[in-house]
Amino acid sequence: MHRRLDTLERAQASQRPPRPVRSGRSVWARAWRQRWMYVFIVPGLLYFVVFRYIPLAGNVVAFQQYSPFLGFAESPWVGLSNFTAMFSDPEVIRALQNTLWFSLLQIVFAFPAPIALALLLNSLLSDRIKRIVQSVVYLPHFIGWVIVVSLWQEIFGGAGVLNRMLEPLGVGPLNLMADPDTFAGLITAQVIWKEVGWGTIIFFAAITMISPQLYESAAVDGAGPWRRLWHVTLPGISSVIVLLLILRLGTVLTVGFEQLLLQQPAVGADAAQVVDTFTYYRGVLGGDWGLAAAVGLVKGVIGTVLVIGANRLAKRMGGQGVF
Amino acid sequence: MGAARTAPVRPAWQEPPRRITTVAKGVVIAAITLVMLYPFVYVIAISFSAADAARSGDTLLIPAEFSLAAYRTIFAGDVVTRALLVSAGVTLVGTLLSVVMTVTLAYGLTRTREVPGSRFVLYLVLFTMLFGAGIIPNYLLVKELGLLDTYASLILPGAVSAFNLVVVRNFFMNLPQELFDSARIDGASEAQILWRIVVPLSKAVIAVIALFYGVAYWNDFFNAMIYLNDSEKWPIQLVLQQYVLQGSPLDQMAVSGQVEAAPKTIQMAVVVVATVPILLVYPFLQRFFTKGVLTGAIKG
């Protein structure tokens, strides 16, 4: 009897707001009751400590003028000068602006695209067509950026297919690949093309978790396809959407490094410089490990603030959040 | 069986589709499919073209002049064949290990209110998504662990992805709580709950992260480049990268009097060789994306 009550309590606890910690029982006693859970946790925890946390100590180079040959112990300490070097560079402002602008476009357009596509495919009746289309749309994910850019060039470039088709019409030539004004749109379109299919996979998995009974009862209540989408499907996958969105905010200062580096020469740094390419030119190319580490730390701090803020917001709005 | 599948199965409660909707959807989906598929068709066509035909731009849908020269160049010697085997092995073993570790840890972190310290572990994991280490500290760690020049160095450093872990945990948290309750009442241990209830109900998300891990292992070249000195252990992506990123050895190697075959056909053949094996995995995982896994579970 006692056992049963306890399990019920626990089950309900996870769905209710937290209760004050039961001070009656010691932490150790509670931990012992959950020992199985620690069996699950410890190997993974060990992994993270060894392979992720030990190397993290290497970030001390952000305060050093680090040389791999001299090592962490011998390299001179330079205080905060790597950080001041970063923030005193006028280019960094432009890089930040571009990064945030590209990120915003991607969050607004590239993030919802897979959701829309997944919902569209989900509404198909034929399983076979659904499977075929699924298998096709995720193909571009596997093509590296070097090839993607050259394929786009062959279609949208100055000597590309598009211009050859426009020529008889007396339009153009348009060089969409080299126009700084439309560059942000270009790279967002590329990201959507490359990743939209791949992105659907996770939402398909989420859709499988929705009980068909919900659809059935909604239909019985007279809800049409749109209302079922709105009231059943979307709420069913909303926690994944929120989760991915929060995690995406954590990487808001990271936008396709290789994609941009490859296409920067044509449109110039004013249009295409982002934080990562800035680090590359100012830090990495010169073997300036300290500056690169400093940029990484700043990005991490900003990402942390955004993730915590978004998580809090998600919870306030009644969602589950990440943690 | 195949014939039975072609007829769309419409649940009784669902209204028959309207013609106009069907047509609209069909058009949109056909357009999307075409846009996604064509580049791949083009890549394949170029890879099977003669070098001259590829340069001239005549190959658009089918090779203007069929040739296996690019593949012959790539598969000359055993290098690519061996690298494919290495990658297959690393991907298989790595994915298995990663999935097991991710699923167990994710389950271990589902009840942060009741398991003391587990919330802290979750924070630790999330932190690694935001802060990373450079290549040198990672290299030193792998060296200290004695993993340099081993296949383990291609697996262990990336064995658990915080992103995948958080995704799996999210799915686990959304499973109906009543299932766990009744299992616990029946005296099931946590291991049994994980194995008998959570895993079967989460096949879809496990398939997803297996795919994510598999593709990550398959596509990785950086770890191999840093951790492996013995080029005979190189995985396929590192080998093939040499064909794509360097245009041609002509400029640097200056092999006077020798010009290598057209880089473009080889580059495209590289894309095909590097992606087709991993693409073949998807159809096998697709069957886990079936709707309604929870139907029986809740009723039972």
Add this chain to the structure above:
Amino acid sequence: MTTSRPLPGGGLSRRRFLGGLAGLGAGAYLLSSCSSGGSGPTSGGTAGGGTGFSLPDYAAPRDLAGATISDVPGVLPAYEQFPLPPFKSVAQPPGRGGTVTSLHPLFTAPPDDLQGSEVFQAFQRGLNVTLEPTYTPIGSYENKLATVLAGGSIPDITWVNTETVPAAVSYFQQGAFADLSDVLGGDGVSAYPNLAQLPSYAWRNCAVEGVLYGVPRGIPLLNNSVALYRADWAAALGFPEAPADAAEYLELMTAFSKGAPRGSGQSWGAAVLDAGFVRQMFRVPNEWRLEEDGTLTHYVESDEYRAALEFHLQEFDAGVYHPDATMGGDTYTRAIDLLQSGQTGFYAGSLNAQFALRRPGTLTGDPGSDVQPLAPPGHDGGDPLTYEQRGYYGMAAISAEAAQDDARLHELLGIVDYWSAPFGSEEYVLVNYGLEGRQVTFEDSGQLVPVPPDQAPAEALVPYLTQVRETLFYFPGAQADAGLAQGAMETVVRSSAPNPVTGLISDTAIRQGAALGQLNNDYETGIVTGQRSLDELDEWRDRWRSGGGDAMRREFQDALERVDS
């Protein structure tokens, strides 16, 4: 604070990303070499800014039949035939039977099984050591080198290029690799006869602050001055002679684009911006120019450069450039593809390698094609200003730890000596091509003919290190091209000038160099393509000066004064 900062730069390893930027000029002021004296392979004397070591005494190559040694200093020898049988250049195997580790760049697919390679086995026998090479993709070389150094186990022999890995300068200064100044300087090099034949300019330029840290892999001192053009198109379009000034050059390039040289199908002058060629035509400073009052002028600030930009604009407006000319990515492959498929009439590549494009059948579907070398004319019909470059592509550095033992150092240098075997020797055949009957055949006519790649056994060859193949002209199957290439090189060497800050180190150049290179590249592309107006040149110069250009000038001028005093 930043005195031993590593040097940045857009090295060749960045080619895949930076494309055109990497070709000529970019990062040239970042060179870590020391310049003084003449540029010929036979010029001796002291190298380095004040603290220099004595240049290794130069030994002339063996007198070979069919050889043409130019009397113009700095011009590579030309060989019309290969001496058969090849002579021996290494009397005794240099090794002592132990193991030697090494680190090499990889430009191609990785080698097949080393132990199964007859070439590699023959090489090990010739060296009398067990060689354990590590191969690293050239694009990731700086990462690999950094981790290897951080890990503390530096290979016995390491290929290091301060152009590919600018930070290597600081590794040198911190003592990771052995100082070879005394061992190889002066007549010290006579203990290694093959090394004594390496061109003096390569030794001089590869020294870091007057200290020698490795054996250079020599390449032509003027590697990006001679270009190629379609002489058959030019003749058909009414240009039987090579252009003699900028106006004629523009007419020719315009005709390539608009004159329908291939009958049907679109064609262009150049696949990428011909920036280096045009700058030399307009006598734009070789990165910097030392004025008579001792001040330095950067090329961006020069009037000549404005004229060059105006000329580029004319070319752009005339449709000379392929529409993707400013795109990044793999510009090298693109440029070769367009020339080979007969879509462009002009190609500027590296001196030695580009002659392979002249081989019959290389230009597809056009058996009558005639590709000829083209030296930049002076824009006004006078002389151009051609650019002396580094003249080496990386060097073989010896681990400082291994070099503590004199006998071991001698052994390792002997191994590098084998790698540097001169033209005509059997060791040259082995390290550059492979084995007779497998990778090459000798013809009775006195030719070494490489077996086509698809017919040769797929086996590992000798790793890339200090092979001397790029320090001479020899084109089997097109013997006469050696003389043609040599003639073209003589033309451009006559009007050449070095970069005055070669060998001087500026902190600002180190820290801001890559970013300033990116700025210059952006403005140049923007102005040439009309996205920016030429009026923005002043704004550009201001941004360049305030972004580090002025500081760089000050530091270089100070360094020049130090060296002079």
